[in-house]
């Protein structure tokens with residue numbers, strides 16, 4: 001008979017898990033593996049709440065397994081390293097994002113793109129090499145192979161830096177890959193949530209012009225005065241949208257729900273690129289004619305490889321880029337998820353695991 005989550009491994013661990021697609025979390029005892037020779041063990045101090053956690057908790061993508069301990073914006077302090085660990089030592093500040101494994105023999109892995117390895121292993125709700133289930137960062141301790149652990153820049157605060165592990169790399173990678181970093185470019189960011197607000201900060205650090213595209217004016221002041229966006233476009237205002245037609249080189253779309261793409265495609269110049277990073281649970285309608293008429297591209301992008309994740313966080317350290325966070329106690333997590341569903345967060349919830357996760 002399969003072992004229970006509590007018996008699979010030698011080390012006791014404690015976190016919060018959902019037991020079914022209601023997605024409601026409650027305290028949960030499980031176990032972590034012993035620190036292998038290439039592994040890094042760390043005490044979790046903070047973990048961000050990504051909208052993907054919400055999709056997964058509610059099984060909106062159809063591949064969730066329960067019990068599910070979410071969390072893939074995990075930061076903490078190293079407490080033990082295996083004998084073959086080379087770049088990290090006890091006491092270091094580290095982070096783990098969405099990935100904890102991959103095949104390491106395919107073309108994607110050879111090109112530092114573990115994020116596109118067909119056999120990559122997600123930080124939670126996946127099956128690890130040894131057949132056990134992976135559990136995420138809404139928990140007291142984490143063990144991961146060194147390849148999947150990033151060194152956290154000394155100058156960045158751990159709480160506001162945690163969201164970089166997913167939100168940060170998810171927007172940094174397409175900005176780089178699709179060439180949205182060249183000065184003089186005009187980039188749109190759709191959806192000013194966890195991913196979107198960090199996209200504005202990275203794009204500004206690259207020196208491009210940034211327009212936030214939002215359904216309402218409610219975030220205009222913050223976007224332009226606080227986050228540094230150059231302009232703000234209300235997608236429900238036909239006059240504003242008309243005036244902005246054909247003005248953008250690229251758009252990063254972070255929207256978590258089904259929404260129309262035509263108005264966004266129309267904002268692109270010829271050869272412009274609309275890059276989807278938001279992951280709605282149902283297909284979107286893709287109008288073809290407006291693509292043909294300007295040789296435009298619609299693309300997708302999924303987090304980033306480990307080499308690029310380290311590059312991203314080092315870049316963030318250099319430019320002092322962090323997320324704007326609401327730090328909340330562990331027992332607030334269900335309320336935080338309800339608020340996230342209503343986009344009622346400025347702009348990322350981060351759970352204070354170190355101070356508020358109390359073993360039952």
Ligand SMILES: NC(=O)c1ccc[n+]([C@@H]2O[C@H](COP(=O)([O-])OP(=O)(O)OC[C@H]3O[C@@H](n4cnc5c(N)ncnc54)[C@H](O)[C@@H]3O)[C@@H](O)[C@H]2O)c1
Nearest residue numbers: 051052191192193194195255256257277278279302303343
């Ligand atoms: N591609 C990847 O690698 C990757 C990584 C992380 C997250 N994601 C996905 O990105 C999406 C966003 O994640 P997040 O954590 O930033 O979420 P979030 O909830 O913080 O932000 C989503 C934003 O979309 C806006 N929005 C929601 N419905 C909308 C609609 N119908 N029209 C316009 N705007 C709408 C919300 O107001 C909010 O500002 C999620 O689907 C998440 O799963 C993808």
Ligand SMILES: [Zn+2]
Nearest residue numbers: 050052166167
């Ligand atoms: Zn995420």
